[in-house]
Amino acid sequence: MPTVLITGANRGLGLEFCRQYASLNWRVHATYRNLKAKEELDKLVSTHANITLHELDVSDFSAIDRLADYMSSENIDLLICNAGIFGREESNRFGTIDYTEWMDALVINAKAPVKLTEAFLPHLKRSERRIIVVMSSWLGSITDNKNGGFLIYRSSKAALNAAMKSLAIDLRKDEIGVLIMHPGWVRTDMGGPEAPVECIDSIAGMVSVIDNFRLDEDTGRFIDFEGKDVNW
Numbered sequence: 001m002p003t004v005l006i007t008g009a010n011r012g013l014g015l016e017f018c019r020q021y022a023s024l025n026w027r028v029h030a031t032y033r034n035l036k037a038k039e040e041l042d043k044l045v046s047t048h049a050n051i052t053l054h055e056l057d058v059s060d061f062s063a064i065d066r067l068a069d070y071m072s073s074e075n076i077d078l079l080i081c082n083a084g085i086f087g088r089e090e091s092n093r094f095g096t097i098d099y100t101e102w103m104d105a106l107v108i109n110a111k112a113p114v115k116l117t118e119a120f121l122p123h124l125k126r127s128e129r130r131i132i133v134v135m136s137s138w139l140g141s142i143t144d145n146k147n148g149g150f151l152i153y154r155s156s157k158a159a160l161n162a163a164m165k166s167l168a169i170d171l172r173k174d175e176i177g178v179l180i181m182h183p184g185w186v187r188t189d190m191g192g193p194e195a196p197v198e199c200i201d202s203i204a205g206m207v208s209v210i211d212n213f214r215l216d217e218d219t220g221r222f223i224d225f226e227g228k229d230v231n232w
């Protein structure tokens, strides 16, 4: 039974990743940061014995190390760095930038996935599949930025992309793969009610892309939930 570790799993895309991998009989380690906001996850656990919950704020790098130590006997086939923040609309807008929030976004969206990769590298190395997936965004694309705005979010995802592209090259020797994914514009708290893609379809698409992952062909790709390349 393969094992997946998913961050930010209490709602949105992370919760649906849990639901689908648990239904596919994977062993699921799901993290949440807020004890008071995990009712849906608790409901899912009550019907799926293959899900284990862990409290984790991904901006607390010592907590990441502690979780990696606690899970030292586990192999991780698939690490999904999903937790992310957008930042408030006005904080993202030039003229009313919130620089503290910008730093938070860089820590949560760009640095934490690298820290998670460092901490869980031994667990990945011991596994069969050896794949790291990070939730990036089309908004992190510099080529496709035709509308401006969203400074905090765009820059944090562009930084994530640059770091993970390097890791894809650096970790190739260990036969560990990296996928940088755009989930589509998805109807979650972050995506909002106007988003055209349902969570269930985005995750089903990404599960299929991950399932078809081939190290030589795919590592380091920036790819969407339908398997199409996204411009850097």
Ligand SMILES: NC(=O)c1ccc[n+]([C@@H]2O[C@H](COP(=O)([O-])OP(=O)(O)OC[C@H]3O[C@@H](n4cnc5c(N)ncnc54)[C@H](OP(=O)(O)O)[C@@H]3O)[C@@H](O)[C@H]2O)c1
Residues within 6 Å of the ligand: 007, 008, 009, 010, 011, 012, 013, 014, 032, 033, 034, 037, 056, 057, 058, 059, 082, 083, 084, 085, 108, 135, 136, 137, 138, 182, 183, 184, 185, 186, 187, 188, 189, 190, 191, 192, 195
């Ligand atoms: N929805 C979209 O259209 C879309 C498009 C492109 C990319 N993405 C990316 O996909 C990922 C998931 O997005 P979503 O739409 O599911 O967002 P969401 O509904 O806002 O959920 C975000 C998740 O991240 C968690 N999180 C935030 N900061 C955290 C921290 N410091 N430590 C641990 N967990 C933290 C949240 O936990 P709490 O409940 O505790 O806040 C929540 O579980 C994000 O990385 C996002 O940037 C989404």
